Amino acid sequence: MTTFFLFIGIAMCVLVLLCLYRATMGPNVLNRTAGISAIGTKTLIILLIMGIVYDRIDMFVDISMVYALLNFIGCLVLAKYLERSREVSC
Amino acid sequence: MIRDSDDVIVKTLARLLMPFIVGFALYVLMHGHHSPGGGFQGGVILAAGFVLLCVSFGLQWTQRWMTRKTAELFSSIGVFIYGGIGVLCLILGGNYLDYGRLSRVLGVDVAEARSLGILGVEIGVALAVMAVMCTLFFMIFTAVDESGGQGGEQ
Numbered sequence: 001m002t003t004f005f006l007f008i009g010i011a012m013c014v015l016v017l018l019c020l021y022r023a024t025m026g027p028n029v030l031n032r033t034a035g036i037s038a039i040g041t042k043t044l045i046i047l048l049i050m051g052i053v054y055d056r057i058d059m060f061v062d063i064s065m066v067y068a069l070l071n072f073i074g075c076l077v078l079a080k081y082l083e084r085s086r087e088v089s090c
Numbered sequence: 091m092i093r094d095s096d097d098v099i100v101k102t103l104a105r106l107l108m109p110f111i112v113g114f115a116l117y118v119l120m121h122g123h124h125s126p127g128g129g130f131q132g133g134v135i136l137a138a139g140f141v142l143l144c145v146s147f148g149l150q151w152t153q154r155w156m157t158r159k160t161a162e163l164f165s166s167i168g169v170f171i172y173g174g175i176g177v178l179c180l181i182l183g184g185n186y187l188d189y190g191r192l193s194r195v196l197g198v199d200v201a202e203a204r205s206l207g208i209l210g211v212e213i214g215v216a217l218a219v220m221a222v223m224c225t226l227f228f229m230i231f232t233a234v235d236e237s238g239g240q241g242g243e244q
Contacts, residue, residue, distance in 0.1 A: 058125070059125055059126055062118070062125055062126055062127065063126055065114065066114075066118070066131070066135060069111065069114075069135070069138065070138060073138050073141055073142050073145075076100065076142065076145050076146070077141065077145055080095070080145050
């Protein structure tokens with residue numbers, strides 16, 4: 001079962017690289033924001049899989065909850081900034 | 091100046107999420123010695139909840155409870171709690187932050203006095219970190235407004 005979760009984790013890391021490409025090379029700001037947000041959710045899953053692999057799931061659940069919270073607030077602040085500063089040119 | 095957001099979803103979500111953020115921050119603060127976390131992390135989560143309130147309800151609404159002066163007062167109080175516990179241990183005849191000496195003041199045995207002393211120090215650290223994070227947030231978001239570069243909507 002550990003091998004199964006390990007392979008899921010490796011696949012998630014490859015998906016994070018794809019999202020990173022969109023976040024760095026994105027045509028406009030909205031693509032970058034969506035890429036960063038997707039990287040945040042994938043990192044959360046990777047943390048939980050690490051918890052299962054290392055058999056310390058009780059610790060990693062705390063860390064991933066804080067990560068989800070900060071990711072949400074970060075996205076909200078970024079959206080607020082874009083709303084004010086008219087930089088979005090779709 | 092961050093204005094009031096007129097989005098119902100953001101406001102409702104902030105209102106629903108705020109008690110859980112504060113509860114989780116207190117959990118991280120109290121369980122700092124047997125799970126990841128501690129004073130600094132608890133304070134950062136508290137400040138994140140404050141930033142969420144500020145973004146969704148506007149800076150004017152938030153400053154009814156936490157102005158910059160209150161934040162500076164709280165950071166001083168946090169440092170005072172940390173230093174006060176350390177100096178109290180020094181007065182009682184131990185080293186600086188030697189919590190075992192607090193057992194005479196608190197009326198418990200030495201092991202429990204150590205646990206309570208660490209908890210008190212972490213509460214001080216959390217207060218100071220929360221207040222300093224709020225001060226930084228205020229400074230950043232009012233400096234942009236005073237220069238007049240970005241906030242040209244009013």
